[in-house]
Amino acid sequence: MPDISPHPATGQNGRIAMISGGSLERDTKLARLATLAGYTPLLMDDTQPADFLLIDLSSETDRLSDTVSRITLYLQTHRSTALIWSKMESLEVIYAALPHGQCHFLVDADDVEAMPVLAGAFGRNSMDRLYDRDQEVEFRSLHRISDELAEFARTLARMADSELKDTIKDKSISFRAAPFGGFQGFPSEIPVANxxxxxxxxxxxxxxxxxxxxxxxxxxxxxxxxxxxxxxxxxxxxxxxxxxxxxxxxxxxxxxxxxxxxxxxxxxxxxxxxxxxxxxxxxxxxxxxxxxxxxxxxxxxxxxxxxxxx
Structure with missing residues (x-):
């Protein structure tokens, strides 16, 4: 079982992921996911900055509003990025309340779908890796990168212990190349509409x-x-x-x-x-x-x- 310390620790790259799963079992699974991606997992601490928050709100019901408010305040304070697991029925409230541009939402999703985010493929600065200084990467290249990341995620998942692997379905992962900033601007010439x-x-x-x-x-x-x-x-x-x-x-x-x-x-x-x-x-x-x-x-x-x- 990975160590989920309530105190700061130094990971292999000095990167930290805060964990809040709603139960000890879920905390352990999220900690293993963070460790697999090269982060030191820590229990959620509002005062400690982290690179990522791994927050599972799928089981939240009565205290969902309070939890979302806490996450919002944390993100505004520390400018971190959050991975939010949720059910479809609670998506509206969660999506509306959390800061836009700082959250990735995993709706009724397998844990393996978080791996490309943790690997930096869909972060706020991800396009720095997908653009040359003067030339944009074509969308077909982004689709190829997405496929490679999906395979990378599945490979890492197979390296995890059986408890984690039990939560992963053997299916393709539809990332479909939609990183932030991945759309070109409109052309300057605009035809007359009718x-x-x-x-x-x-x-x-x-x-x-x-x-x-x-x-x-x-x-x-x-x-x-x-x-x-x-x-x-x-x-x-x-x-x-x-x-x-x-x-x-x-x-x-x-x-x-x-x-x-x-x-x-x-x-x-x-x-x-x-x-x-x-x-x-x-x-x-x-x-x-x-x-x-x-x-x-x-x-x-x-x-x-x-x-x-x-």
């Missing part, structure tokens, strides 16, 4: 995209960014607001993957977070004005070609 976007039925387009899953594996055509944009555009046309959990479902990928894309698209300015005026514990996601105009232009161009849209 009302052609109203012609296609976006809900019908979405239904046709989902119909493919009756004939092929769902993750074969995984395209979360486009599915997110389609759902937000359709909702805007209908005058509806879209919650985070609803958008995760619309993305048609695992919630953890969807949240990475939502975060990356928010960082890029493609989509916006709006607090629910009736309930501060929830945020809505919507298209930015520029993104919405770009979609209008795209559908106008497609409509002019009389091409099918799926």
């Amino acid at each position: 009302d052609a976007a109203a012609k296609p039925s976006l809900r019908e387009i979405i239904k046709l995209r989902r119909l493919r899953e009756r004939f092929f594996p769902p993750d074969l055509f995984a395209d979360p960014a486009w599915d997110i944009l389609l759902d937000l555009k359709a909702a805007a046309q209908e005058g509806q607001r879209v919650s985070v959990s609803s958008l995760c479902i619309a993305a048609a990928v695992p919630p953890t993957t969807a949240l990475r894309w939502i975060s990356a698209m928010t960082e890029s300015g493609m989509v916006l977070r709006r607090q629910d005026p009736a309930d501060a514990r929830r945020v809505f996601i919507e298209l930015s004005a520029e993104t919405s105009a770009k979609m209008d232009d795209y559908f106008a161009a497609i409509s002019a070609r009389s091409s099918p849209i799926i």
Whole structure:
């Protein structure tokens, strides 16, 4: 059993991960995960700075609000990064309350999905490793890196003891290359928009995209960014607001993957977070004005070609 000390310690690289799992058993598993990634695991201490927080809120119920407030204060004080395990039903409250840009959310996810984050692949400064000084890495390279990280995570997981391995399913991990800052800015030349976007039925387009899953594996055509944009555009046309959990479902990928894309698209300015005026514990996601105009232009161009849209 790894030592989870309540006091500072020096790890192999001087890196520290604070642990809060809600039970001794979960604390032990999170400590093993941190140790596997090269961090010294310490029990949660509000006064001690750490590189990462590993916080499991999946079992939190009555005291969820208090726990989230404590984590928020810690992140604001120490500027650390948090890995948050949660259930889908509590995602809205957790996502709305915690500081944007400092948290990675693992929703109903295996522990192995935390490994690329701990390895630095999706950190706030991760793009420093993915960009040359003058040339951006192409997205196909990011997909390749994601696949390599997934295999790296599985290899490390196999090295863990059987208790940890029992929690890991033998399946592909859909990281799908959505690191923070991973989207290019919009081109400066903006075509004149028109009302052609109203012609296609976006809900019908979405239904046709989902119909493919009756004939092929769902993750074969995984395209979360486009599915997110389609759902937000359709909702805007209908005058509806879209919650985070609803958008995760619309993305048609695992919630953890969807949240990475939502975060990356928010960082890029493609989509916006709006607090629910009736309930501060929830945020809505919507298209930015520029993104919405770009979609209008795209559908106008497609409509002019009389091409099918799926």
